[in-house]
Amino acid sequence: MLKQTIESLIKIPGAAQLLIILRGISQVVLINNALTGAVILFAIATVSIPLTIAAFVSSAIGTLTAYWGGADKNRIRNGLFGFNSVLTGMGLILYLSGPYKWIIALACAFITSFMTAALMRAMTPTGLPVLSIPFILITWMILLASYRLKAFTLTTELMPQNLSNWKLDISGSINWATGLFDGARQVFFLQNSVAGILILIGISIAGWKLGVYALLGNMAALATAYVLGAEHALIDNGLFGYNAVLAAVAIGSVYRNPHNKLAPLSAIIASCLTVLVISAVDSWLLPYGLPALTFPFVLSTWILLGARKTQMNF
Structure with missing residues (x-):
């Protein structure tokens, strides 16, 4: 029944394009599912309408750029040219200030599609997925350029600090109940635990095992961060969990094959490594x-996937 309903909806003018845009959003959490994308978009909307618009438009920009460029149709259809643009658009909306931040953010969502295509080509010999490295590189580039280009203005939250003056503060309490969901919300830069619950629901719609891995990865990272003496405020805010959520889903399920008998253990290792x-x-x-963005997720996932080429049980 659901399959027939979806097939009927696709026949509506513009529906197929809408599904691709939603898949671009769902691919942020490594899932090819338009319904997951719709739930995530709703989760973003519960926190910020401007971020919702940025996510949707950025996914459309990345997808259209790939289409106009003649990219592989299956990759376009699966949303693989949308998700890095989604993260770039949302991230720069948050990290930049000034009257031109929307223009810059959406322009960079456009550029991110080129970076995604280039890295897909460059990394093909390695057998490793591109993941979210295009978003990371473009975002870091723009943020660093702000020190030399007047058009780019950073928010006051991004302030360079002297590492020698840094003091570790592990005071304060941790809300472990909300901490279970906070890692998921931080994937999309959100500051609301309800949004985290909705995102986990969206992940679980694509498969209950995906939801389990997301929770497992978040829990493993929180426990690791606490035991190793990380700042309680950062743990409480989900900043040690979001990379682990992605790494656990990637290693435990998305890039798993029948040879990976120890995949659940690998997912936990990858999650702990992100800390x-x-x-x-x-x-x-x-x-x-x-x-740091999602660089810890990318590096940890590459390490485990690379190790699998010689240690296949993992």
């Missing part, structure tokens, strides 16, 4: 005032 990576990357980027 070490984000701590190191945050220290590295602190003097530049740059956010």
Whole structure:
């Protein structure tokens, strides 16, 4: 019945294009499912309408750019040229200020589609997926360019700091109940636990195992961060969980094959590894005032996927 309903909807003018845009949003969490994308878009809307618009329009821009460029139709249809543009558009809307931030954000969503295509080509010999590295590189480039180009103005939240003056503060309490969902919301830069619950529901719609891995990865990262003595405020805000959510879904399910008998263990290892990576990357980027974004997820996932080429059980 559901399949017949979807097939009927696709026949409506513009419906197929809408589904592709929604898949571009769902691919942020490595899922090819328009309904997941719709639920995530609704989750974003519960927090910010401007971010909702940025996500939808950015996905459309990335997808249309790939279509006009003659990219592979299956990749376009599956939303693979949309999700990096989604993250770039949303991220720059948040990290930039000034009257031109929307123009810059959407223009960079357009450029991100080119970066995605280029890296897909460059990384083909490695057998590793591009993941969200195009978003990371374009966003870092624009944020760094702000120190040399007047058109780009950073928000006051992104302030370069001297690492030698940094003091670790592990005071404060952690709300472990909401912490289970906060990692998922931070994938989309959101500050509302209800949005995190909705995103996890969206992930689970595509498969209950995906939802389990998302929760498992978040829990593993929170526990690791706490045991290793991370700042409680960062743990409480989900900033140690969002990379782990993505890594667990990627390693435990999306890129799993029948040879990976220890995939659940690999997913936990990847999730715990993101805690070490984000701590190191945050220290590295602190003097530049740059956010780590999803680089810990990308690096941890590449490490585990690369290891699988010689240690297939993982």
